[in-house]
Amino acid sequence: MLDALTVAVAVAALALAAWCGHAAYRDQPTKDWHFIGMAVVTVLALAQLVVGVVQLARGERPEQGMAVFIAYLIGSFAAVPAAGFLSLTERTRWGSITVAAGAVVLAVLEVRLYDIWGN
Template sequence: MITWLTVAVSAASLLLAAWCGYATARDQSTKDWHFIGMAVVSVLALAQLVVGIVELTQGRKPVGGTVMFVAYLAGALLAVPAAGFMSLMERTRWGSAIVTAGGLVLAVLEVRLFDIWGGGHG
């Protein structure tokens, strides 16, 4: 379950990064549709956090340690909303660049989460 969510969040975050990267290249700030995209990615990350904690309560032990696992889950949930908040303050192409960076960071966090969980054995 969590592996599928990890794949889904990674794909969604890379799509978001590409979309906002395109806006950056076209010298545009983030628009309503971008924020809807960020919301979708954030909902997926929230689902991942909930499912991750449920699996922990069922006695599953992440290879990289429970504290690290929860910290990365929380970081994954916060990455895109934080970038979205910064892009609200920066209504230029650089606001879009910030969300692009946020999406890439989330994708990296997902790879690390996959490793910490124990790579594919979940």
């Protein structure tokens, strides 16, 4: 996997978590700007998904198993959009907390993806 892309996704996810956590602290729901941030993080996760699939197609294999790697790759792509969708149903500060939690989950998944790939 591309180490720089993994770091970029994790850092962007943590920045989104801090931003939405700050909104929750101020008792605000997710707003349009937060959804733009979620879109940026999701595009980075999509790029990582594509890179991971291309590397698998070229014959490269993760150290800890392909099935686990694919599951984490799909999960990391789905974490922020799922949290964003849930925040649309909860238009209070809890929506912001949900997105912040989803972004933290994505950052943790990135660390685990790095370990699974075996760099």
